[in-house]
Each structure stands twice: as C-alpha cells, then as structure tokens.
Amino acid sequence: MNLMDQKFAELKAAGRTALIPFLTVGDPDLDTTVELIIQMEAAGADVLELGVPYSDPLADGPVIQRASERALTSSVTIGTCIDIAQKARQRGVKIPFVLFTYFNPVLQIGLEDFFQQLAAHDISGLIIPDLPIEESAQVLELADTAGISLVPLVAPTSNERISRILTNARGFIYCVSSLGVTGERSSFHEGVEQFINDVKSRTDLPVAVGFGISNREQVERFSSICDGVVVGSAIVRKIEDTIPLLTDSERREEGLLQIREFVAQLKV
Numbered sequence: 001m002n003l004m005d006q007k008f009a010e011l012k013a014a015g016r017t018a019l020i021p022f023l024t025v026g027d028p029d030l031d032t033t034v035e036l037i038i039q040m041e042a043a044g045a046d047v048l049e050l051g052v053p054y055s056d057p058l059a060d061g062p063v064i065q066r067a068s069e070r071a072l073t074s075s076v077t078i079g080t081c082i083d084i085a086q087k088a089r090q091r092g093v094k095i096p097f098v099l100f101t102y103f104n105p106v107l108q109i110g111l112e113d114f115f116q117q118l119a120a121h122d123i124s125g126l127i128i129p130d131l132p133i134e135e136s137a138q139v140l141e142l143a144d145t146a147g148i149s150l151v152p153l154v155a156p157t158s159n160e161r162i163s164r165i166l167t168n169a170r171g172f173i174y175c176v177s178s179l180g181v182t183g184e185r186s187s188f189h190e191g192v193e194q195f196i197n198d199v200k201s202r203t204d205l206p207v208a209v210g211f212g213i214s215n216r217e218q219v220e221r222f223s224s225i226c227d228g229v230v231v232g233s234a235i236v237r238k239i240e241d242t243i244p245l246l247t248d249s250e251r252r253e254e255g256l257l258q259i260r261e262f263v264a265q266l267k268v
C-alpha cells in the first residue's frame with residue numbers, strides 16, 4: 001500500500017472525496033511549480049497530478065497545450081519533474097504525487113531507469129494516456145515491481161475493453177467524463193453518472209472522474225458518486241492568468257494566494 005492508497009483509504013473512512021488537481025511542471029517556471037505544489041496542498045488537495053510537458057499533447061486542449069509550451073521553454077524533462085517532486089517533499093509537502101506523462105518521454109529515458117527514478121523519489125502513481133492496455137504488460141510489471149500504481153483511463157466508449165482495463169488497474173480508476181480532449185466544460189457525456197456507477201460496480205479500487213470539471217458545483221456533482229475528482233484545465237488557466245503576479249517578485253505572494261483560494265473553493 002503506497003502513500004496514495006493510504007490517502008484514498010483515509011478519505012473513504014472519512015466519507016470524503018479526493019480533490020486531485022493537475023498542473024504542468026515548469027509552468028511558468030520550476031521554482032514557481034514548487035511554490036504552487038505547496039499552495040495546492042494548503043488549499044486541500046489530496047492527491048496531485050504532476051504533468052510532464054510534451055511537444056505533442058494529443059489528448060490535451062488548448063489550455064494545457066499552452067502550459068506545455070511555456071514549460072518546454074525551460075527545457076523541462078521527466079527527470080526535472082521527478083526532481084521537482086523531491087524538492088516539494090523537502091519543503092514538507094506530504095500529499096501523494098501521480099506523475100502524468102505521455103509515453104514518448106518515458107521511452108526516451110528507458111523503462112528501467114524511469115521506474116528506478118520514480119521509486120527513488122516517492123512518486124505513488126503514474127498515468128500514461130497514450131499507452132493502450134494492449135501494450136501495457138511490461139510497463140505494468142515494472143510499475144508493480146517499483147511499487148508505483150499504474151492508473152488507467154476509462155472512457156464511456158471503452159465498452160468491452162473495460163473488463164481488461166479494470167483487471168490490470170492499480171491505485172484508482174480514472175473515468176474520463178467526456179470524449180475529446182481536456183478542457184473546461186459546461187456539460188458532460190450523456191449518461192456519465194451511469195458510466196461511473198457501472199465502473200464502480202466492477203472494481204474495488206477507488207474511482208475518480210476527470211475532464212471538464214472546472215467549478216465547485218461540478219465537483220459537488222461528481223463527489224457524490226466518486227472517490228476522487230480531477231481538475232486540470234481550470235486550475236492551469238488560473239495559473240496562466242496569474243503569471244504576471246507569479247513572476248513579479250513584488251506580487252508573487254499575492255499571486256500564489258489567488259491560486260490557493262481558487263483551488264480551496266473547489267474542495268468539498
């Protein structure tokens with residue numbers, strides 16, 4: 001049982017739903033990312049998705065694409081992201097981290113080295129959105145050996161693949177609320193609650209939902225049926241809008257407080 005498993009067990013015992021923010025490491029810069037991680041925890045985040053910026057984020061909408069572009073100007077790599085996680089731990093951050101990366105950056109450093117680095121830096125979970133279940137056997141074996149939970153994405157269109165995905169799932173199940181790419185939404189896939197409840201009926205693992213969730217009302221809606229709610233683009237947009245403050249030494253603290261307050265109002 002790793003830190004993330006423990007966190008979900010604690011929340012379940014308390015009847016609470018995990019708030020799982022996503023941010024892109026290095027956006028707008030690496031030092032600010034460490035400060036933002038500290039603010040996310042202070043705001044009530046229970047698990048944190050640390051996104052590895054990538055040049056071809058095919059599943060991401062424009063907000064996260066822009067965040068990746070900004071981060072890539074600082075030459076952020078997977079190794080940088082893992083170092084940032086360690087820096088946050090050194091600053092006293094206790095919440096579990098889920099590394100979010102496309103598969104190509106993992107292949108570039110090699111699977112064995114990648115999992116050794118993850119395990120050495122207290123990363124609890126891993127999401128690779130473009131690793132299909134059919135090609136995940138070796139990654140799953142290495143993740144299990146390293147004690148890292150390989151978290152699968154399940155979409156309303158997964159249908160007959162859902163059973164195989166759930167059989168190989170670790171950590172939690174990430175239910176994608178809508179088809180398409182990431183980005184704030186005012187509505188979700190028709191029958192999304194039924195889809196989530198169907199997944200819940202078929203697994204003992206915690207079930208979280210993400211994609212499009214951008215305000216407290218939507219978090220409340222999904223918190224009533226899920227063990228976790230992921231919010232990415234809305235937070236990444238808030239970071240983007242606050243960059244002028246975050247990068248001004250005179251107004252940095254004001255900017256960090258605005259991000260903390262934005263995330264805190266999502267906590268139910």
Ligand SMILES: O=P(O)(O)OC[C@@H](O)[C@@H](O)c1c[nH]c2ccccc12
Nearest residue numbers: 022059129182183211212231232233
């Ligand atoms: O941004 P949204 O719509 O709030 O969705 C969460 C999402 O950002 C995060 O989980 C994520 C970022 N990039 C992804 C790519 C695929 C699946 C999920 C993701």
